[in-house]
Amino acid sequence: MNATPPGPTWVAFEHHRRIAAGPPGEVIAALQQQLARRPEALPVVLDAVSSERIELDWRQPVERLLALLPPPQAVTLAEPAEDAPRGPGRPKLGVTAREVTLLPRHWDWLARQPGGASVALRKLVQAAMREGHPAESRRQATDAAYRFMAIVGGDLPQYEAVSRALFAGDLAAVRDGVADWPADVSAHLLALAARVDAPSAPD
Known part of the structure; x- marks a missing residue:
C-alpha cells in the first residue's frame, strides 16, 4: 500500500505581520501580490512546522517556484502476503534480517x-x-x-x-x-x- 504524506505548510511574515500561511502555492501567490503592491517589501518565508527559512526568488512564476520544491515522498507500507511461507515458529511480523556486530x-x-x-x-x-x-x-x-x-x-x-x-x-x-x-x-x-x-x- 502506498501513502503520500501531506505536503509542506509555509508561513510568511513581513516584519511582525503575517502575510500568509498554508500550502506553498497559496503563500507564493500572496507574496507576489504583496510584492506587486510594495516592491520594496522584504518578506520572510518559513516552514510552518520547523521554522526553517525558505529562500527563493519570489518574483518568478508560481509554477516555476513550485517545480523547484522536492515532491512529497511516497511511503510504501508492505504487508506480507497471507500465503507467504514462514519458517517454523516464526511469527508473521515482517521481520527483516540484518547483520549486527556485538562483542x-x-x-x-x-x-x-x-x-x-x-x-x-x-x-x-x-x-x-x-x-x-x-x-x-x-x-x-x-x-x-x-x-x-x-x-x-x-x-x-x-x-x-x-x-x-x-x-x-x-x-x-x-x-x-x-x-x-x-x-x-x-x-x-x-x-x-x-x-x-x-x-x-x-x-
Whole structure:
C-alpha cells in the first residue's frame, strides 16, 4: 500500500505581520501580490512546522517556484502476503534480517534472555524508541519555536527572557513575556511552543 504524506505548510511574515500561511502555492501567490503592491517589501518565508527559512526568488512564476520544491515522498507500507511461507515458529511480523556486530559478552547476555537474542534486541529497540521519541519531539519543537523567534522576533522586548523561559519549558512565562508582542508574532510563537509539551502519538 502506498501513502503520500501531506505536503509542506509555509508561513510568511513581513516584519511582525503575517502575510500568509498554508500550502506553498497559496503563500507564493500572496507574496507576489504583496510584492506587486510594495516592491520594496522584504518578506520572510518559513516552514510552518520547523521554522526553517525558505529562500527563493519570489518574483518568478508560481509554477516555476513550485517545480523547484522536492515532491512529497511516497511511503510504501508492505504487508506480507497471507500465503507467504514462514519458517517454523516464526511469527508473521515482517521481520527483516540484518547483520549486527556485538562483542562476545553482549551475545552471551542476549542468549540468556527469554526468547533469545532476536526477541531481546527487539524489546531493547522498542523501549529506546518509546523513551527517546518524546524527548526528541520536545527538542525539535523547542528548536522550531526558538528559530522562529530569532528570525522574526529578535528585536522585540523581553526576547532574552522569553528565550530562557522557552528552553526551561515554562510556557506560562513564555505567554507572559509575549503579552505585548505584535499579535501575529505572539500567536505563531505560542502555537509552536504549545507543541513542546504536546503528547506524542503512540508508536
